[in-house]
Amino acid sequence: MAALPILILATALVPAAITFFLPQAAHGVRNGLNLGGATAKVALVVWMLVEVAAGAAFETRIPLAPGLFLLLRVDALALLFLALSAALWLLTTVYAIAYFRGKPDQSRFFGFFGLCVAATTGIAMSGTLISFFVFFEMLTLATWPLVVHKQDRASLDAGRLYLGCALPAGAALLVAIIWLESAAGPVAFTEATDLDALAPWAQRAIFALFVAGLGVKAALVPLHGWLPAAMAAPAPVSALLHAVAVVKAGAFGIVRVVFDVFGIDRVAALGVGLPLAALASVTIVWGSLRALQQREIKKRLAFSTVSQVSYIVLGVALIGPAAVTGGLVHLIHQGVTKITLFFCAGIYDERAGVKRIEGLDGLGPRMPVTSACFSLGALGMIGLPPMAGFVSKVYLGLGGLQSGAPWVLGVLAVSSLLNAAYFLPLLYRLWALPPAAAQPDEQVWGLLAPTVVTAAAALLSGVVAAWAISPLGLASLIVERDYLR
């Protein structure tokens, strides 16, 4: 079934293309289209999960120019990211429909929303560097209108900062790709690329360009400025995009570059693994520290994302099998947990008008479901058992020991402490303090249902980690089959 990858892309592209032209009033058609597309995509992904587990691989080649082609290839790693984005897209669509009831420009929003997901799917399934770059840049373009959706001063400034960081990064990435391909020929993720034609310094320079290009989206320290600012976007945007699509695309890119373009042994030989790990660690600590200072909930969550994504980069940079498994599985765990927190932040903002931390006082009992999910998510972030966060941190610690970098344990400990430092006060305010005056009603199932589902997923993926089909199972399958050959 070579056409399957294109079919998956279509499930996101077709509804988006049609939604653009729908008038504002056509709520039914729009919601139906988007929900239909999302469910179809989840169904396809589930069917592919079974196939890939059985060893099948899907591949489609779209010729762009003689010698230049878009290769869409579904392998285990692609499926990991695909599964995450498909599931969360469905949930976020439900959330967004409820969130946007009565607000203007819905057709425009859902149109670009679909384009973003299509770009994310493309990133996941891309088989060559150029295909990856094409979808990577499309993601930047499709995200900007969403960031500036409210069209007010704050979101426009956020949009400018976002483009200001993302476009130069794209340029750096393009230079790296072309520099690499002009020496080593078109780079496909399947067969190894012979980089010996390039001098070592050139290879290091190219690796640095790759990290810089991808680092902006993966919010590595010097390049992370745009993420907190992008919180001016509506809640669904910050939930799906900044917790899942955009940020993970950067991390996923780094995974592809380290494993499929350079290969583990060359990364070790060039000695670029350690600086990357160091950069990731600095980001982890720095993100958590900055999160402590934030008074707005969404800003705090944003800085928490900055630090959490670097867990993935850290795992990959440590190269050991356990560390990589930890990194990959954290890709899923952080996604699921963080989206729960953003959903709750969205509900607090929408229903209770609470943006800052002080507003959370005593909301626990009066908004029980939301606060419960929020607490689950927060605990998951801190990494307490049996939540999913704990599993990733364990593997990351193991990996650190395995690849002879004990200081990783120190970093994990410090960051967990900091996580606790900036999450526990919130929980304390929610449950222990006396309630403020107004009695907000949270009973909007459109917002609540997705939050509950993601919170459950965060809990479940920790509890059933040992099972084969859990995120951990898939991650270890990937590591054994693809990367330790």
Place this chain on the structure above:
Amino acid sequence: MLLDVILCGMILAVALAAVSGLGVFRAVVFFVVHGVLVSMAWLRLDAVDVALAEAAIGAGLTGVLLLSAVARLERLAGGGAWRQRVNVLPAGLAAAGVTGALMWAFLGLPQPAGLGAEVAAALPRAGVENPVTAVLLNFRGWDTLLESVVLLAALVGVWALTADDDWGARAGVAQHAAPGGVLEGFGRVLPPLGLMVGVYLVWAGAAGPGGAFQGGTVLAAVALLLAMAGLAPAPRVGAPALRLALVAGPAVFLGVGVAGLAWGGFLRLPPDIAKPLILTIEAALTLSIAVTLALLVLGRPEPGDGA
């Protein structure tokens, strides 16, 4: 040989005067003299057709156009002494550079190369005896068709500069010739002769020097004289007859070109009926050229301020 040297010397002197003279009017007068001298140079270079064209269009019509422009411009933006020139040094260097390069290239020309032999060989199948007309209307007829369209485009461009509320008025500025005066008398005597000379030039173009452009220009001069003498007012811009006359030349040429497709290719004139075809094209072209050139010199409709 001596005449050539004197002629070249005079051409250069007049060109220098035209370019570096003091007033605009003086420059235009020198330009007209330059045109006459250059047409004499064409006679020396054995190119009679070009001499006719240069005298009629180069010196004649362009001179009239510039003279009338000088008159109107004085009224619109006259007065005020100001510097004649700007960035003299770079202009001088550029001009000297190009001239030097041209002379170097001209001296470096290898053995003389020309298409005289090919034209002579193909002349019998061209339908006309005069090689220049053969090239103009048969071998390179495409250039001539485009050229007539260029004239038309220039005219539409000039008309598009009319003030919005003047649209539809008569072309050019209202002329004030004294009724019964000398100009009017001249206006009655010359046209018949002018018409005859114009038509003769077109007809003679097939065998000897002459042709649509030279004939058309003479007819345009007659039309201008009639307009200036006040005997025949300039046509209104919107007059359908005028527009048909404007379009006749290029339209007939294009029609013949498309008809050529039936004989195997665009603009293909089968040798046996080439002469009649060329003559019809020339007739239509002359009409269009005469009307277009006259209107171009008259300029855009300005019923407001008289000359």
Place this chain on the structure above:
Amino acid sequence: MIPGDGAGGALMATVALPLAGSLLAVVLGRHGAQVAGGVALGVGAAVAVLAAQVAGGGVLRVDLGGWAPPLGIALMADGLAVAFLGLGAVVMAAVVAQAAALFSTRGGESRAGYGFWPLVMVLWAALNLTFLSRDLFNLYVALELLTLGAVALVAIGGQAGPLAAALRYMVFALMGSLLYLLGAVLLYAAHGTLDIDLLAIRAQPAPPDLVAAGLITAGLAVKTALFPFHAWLPPAHAGAPAPASAVLSALVPKGSFFILWRLWFEAMPDLAAPPVLTLLAGLGGAAVIYGSALALMQGRLKMIVAYSTVAQLGYLFLVFPLAGGAGAAQPWEASAWTGTAFQALSHGLAKAAMFLAAGLFVMAVGHDRLEGLRGLARTMPMAVFGFGLAAVALLGLPPSGGFTAKYLVMTAAFASGQVVWAGVLVVGGLLAAGYLYRPMAALFADAAPGPLTPVPRRLQALPLLLAGLAIGLGVASDAPITFLAIGRPDAAAEGL
């Protein structure tokens, strides 16, 4: 068209139809729009038939009047020419559709309503001829017709600003024509022919050829508004009415650049010493930087888009050092050559879309100052989306045709070791992001309460359609690239 022998029919129709149309429009003053619509359809069909013929039977040559060069004039349609004809047909169709609303002659014949249609069709015929003709003097007449039409279109507005701009354009254009004519005269004096293919055989590095090549290149550089000679372009393209400026910016400079391309790749391929080619590309690079810098400082939308044209035209000149000269065909030449063709095509579509969108904004708000465009994203979503897609194509971001062009040229730059041109492309792309962000941000800002005349969706679809084509050029770029390869001069090895 009369079927006659199919060979020349379609090719001639692409030039003869607009000519006939302009003549008809001169006579039928009030029905210019309908005539132009008919011509647009006719030429579109002719280009399609021609494309089929060229795709099937390869390069198509027509000797006008049955006289072969050096005596007669030859027209030739190869892959490149037909691609540019296609670009012209598409852009013209959209321009005619929008101009029909702007220059409607319902209320009796107005000056602009009368003048616009013949001029735009004459301009189109001249443009198509510059892509097809193989004779240097015939190209001179076509250039002259192109310039007169363009200058008249700039001045058709009638206000003082555009008149001064049209005059400056005229002065520069006359300068360019003179230099070009000088070059052509010298070539005829040296070789006795003006046909490009015959010149290719007879040209040798002797004084007349070198001087002629220099003069022709200078003349055409002035007409293509290459960096030191670009002063005339922005005020002229911004001063013209929107549909006219779409044609002026997207198509007219490409006509003169196309002749330069034919000269250096077909008439005198190995006459140019590398330093000359590097100088041309250097000026191109300077145009990119300078044009973008000035675009950043403009307050009016149409001026930003016009300066963007100066910058984007600079990219085209990068092809000379990468693919020109140096006799033996290198593997990367094909990619630079095709990349530049793509850049021209994608820029044509995107720039036309941008100017048409700017025209709609002016139609809605009455002026094109940036602060007046605030909040149009909500009231004119389709036009703004079209403008955005066009911006993506100009930036050279995937999936647009601009990206394919940038990728191909950058690969050639890296493969041939001349990395500086890749730098120009990257920096140019970022600067373009800079100056195109300002209008986008204004469009997306919250709506300032101002008088707003509603613009029909039918008109808003035009820029969106053109911009969509520019994006589509990138997505389905395989077919055009193989088409462009038909009749490429030194069919370099297929390597990328």
Place this chain on the structure above:
Amino acid sequence: MIDPALLYGLTGAAVVGLGLYGFLSLRHLLRRVLAFNVVGSGIFLMFGAAGYRGAVAEGTAGADPVPQALIITGIVVALAATALAVGLILAHARATGRRTLPEDDT
């Protein structure tokens, strides 16, 4: 005894030089159009001289007809350009009361 073709050719080149100097340095627009026409006649003079040179060498009757035809076409095109330029100058003068381009005004 230099042959006439060369003499007229060089004169043509000199006239082109003079015209170019005027075209680039003069500020009054009408004089620049006039200089443009001078350059045009210089170019055609060179072209005719080249044509004459070709014919004399080949011994055919008149000068080479192709340059003559092209020169006639060139003269007419130059007239069309001049007419449009003059029209523009007058319209510009009427709109702005100026005889020069804005940037040349000092």
Place this chain on the structure above:
Amino acid sequence: MIDALDGIDGLRDAASMALTGLGLAFFVAGTLGLVRFPDSFSRLHALTKADNLGLGFLALGLALQADHWGQVLRLALIWGLALIAAGIAAQLVARAALAEAARRRR
């Protein structure tokens, strides 16, 4: 120069040269008048009278060299047209000069 004078041709050539010489003298006189005379009216007077007469002699001189009557007729036509044109031009320029003088006095 000397051997051209013998026989009937010699006489004709001598007459032609004499007549053209005379014509030339009148042209020089006319130009002298143009340069020396104070106001425009007298200059006009000098120019039209002297040049036309000079042209007449020139035409006569050339007529002697003509091969067939057609050329003589054409020369006469040219002279006649030149006369009319010069007369009318002088008249118009004079009227313009008068109007100019009147305007300046006001």
